[in-house]
Amino acid sequence: MHREPSALSEAYPFLPLSRDGLVDRVAHSLVSAILSGAIRPGHRLAESHIARQMDLSRAPVREALRLLENSGLVEYRANRGFFVRVNSASSIADLYELRIVIETAAVRALTLTNPQALPGLRAKVAELYQLAETGADMMAHVTTDMQFHRLICEGSGNQRFLQVFDQISNETKLGLLVIGRLYDDPHRMAETHEPIVDAIAAGDADAAVQAIAYHIGVAKDLVIEHIGKQQEAGEA
Numbered sequence: 001m002h003r004e005p006s007a008l009s010e011a012y013p014f015l016p017l018s019r020d021g022l023v024d025r026v027a028h029s030l031v032s033a034i035l036s037g038a039i040r041p042g043h044r045l046a047e048s049h050i051a052r053q054m055d056l057s058r059a060p061v062r063e064a065l066r067l068l069e070n071s072g073l074v075e076y077r078a079n080r081g082f083f084v085r086v087n088s089a090s091s092i093a094d095l096y097e098l099r100i101v102i103e104t105a106a107v108r109a110l111t112l113t114n115p116q117a118l119p120g121l122r123a124k125v126a127e128l129y130q131l132a133e134t135g136a137d138m139m140a141h142v143t144t145d146m147q148f149h150r151l152i153c154e155g156s157g158n159q160r161f162l163q164v165f166d167q168i169s170n171e172t173k174l175g176l177l178v179i180g181r182l183y184d185d186p187h188r189m190a191e192t193h194e195p196i197v198d199a200i201a202a203g204d205a206d207a208a209v210q211a212i213a214y215h216i217g218v219a220k221d222l223v224i225e226h227i228g229k230q231q232e233a234g235e236a
Contacts, residue, residue: 026054026064034073034084035139035173045074045082072171087175089224095171096220102164103149103216104209106156107196111205117155121197124148128190141189142176148193152212179226182219192218 030050033039045065051058065082068074072095075085087095110117127144146169153165176182183189192215199207 022056022060023063023067026050026056026060027067029054030064030068031073031170035170035177037177039084041084041086041174041178043084044080045084047081071167073174085171085174087171087178087227089227092175092223092227093220095168095175096216096223098164098168099149099172100213100216102161103152104213106153106158106161107200107208107212108205109156109158110152111200111203111208113157114155115200115203117151118197118200120151120155121148121200124151125190125193125197128193129187132186132190135186138177141186142173145189146173175223175227179223179230182222182226
């Protein structure tokens with residue numbers, strides 16, 4: 001009989017939390033555990049175990065899980081509870097298409113109205129190169145990459161772009177972290193951001209839109225390819 005994997009043992013190191021900002025802090029702890037790989041996609045998030053380890057009632061844990069459900073990290077299965085989301089190729093494709101819509105509009109606005117954002121973007125590209133040189137782990141690369149893209153949404157001046165980006169950010173990170181790598185050469189992640197920065201520096205909004213659409217589109221294709229291979233390996 002098939003058994004669903006259980007993410008949490010009694011020994012999982014969740015620490016007791018104070019009551020201030022409780023639900024957000026529970027959610028943050030769960031996000032950290034999921035994105036670190038301590039709790040894997042498909043694993044069940046047992047409210048009672050989490051509440052016991054955090055020395056809480058189940059109510060704030062349930063609220064936190066609902067928040068993560070809205071962010072795409074967690075899904076609720078009727079009569080079975082909450083599980084870490086398993087991304088399919090189609091769900092990843094939808095996610096990246098949404099990013100293209102948001103970030104092409106954001107980069108156009110930024111290029112036309114906010115050249116002051118350029119130093120921050122260049123600093124993130126430099127940080128990506130530094131991470132490649134030092135052999136940093138995938139989490140560090142993904143975090144810096146997402147900070148670059150968040151700066152574009154923030155720099156657009158449109159708070160709705162930023163809100164949506166923040167909502168889907170963790171789901172994007174999870175998809176990247178699950179596949180373990182995006183490019184064989186870690187320097188490629190840094191290099192793929194350069195045409196975007198160059199177009200912004202030139203004040204060419206059309207070129208910036210084309211560059212970021214291409215950049216996100218290539219990443220989408222690579223992530224979908226990796227997920228497809230993982231699914232095939234799991235079925236073999």
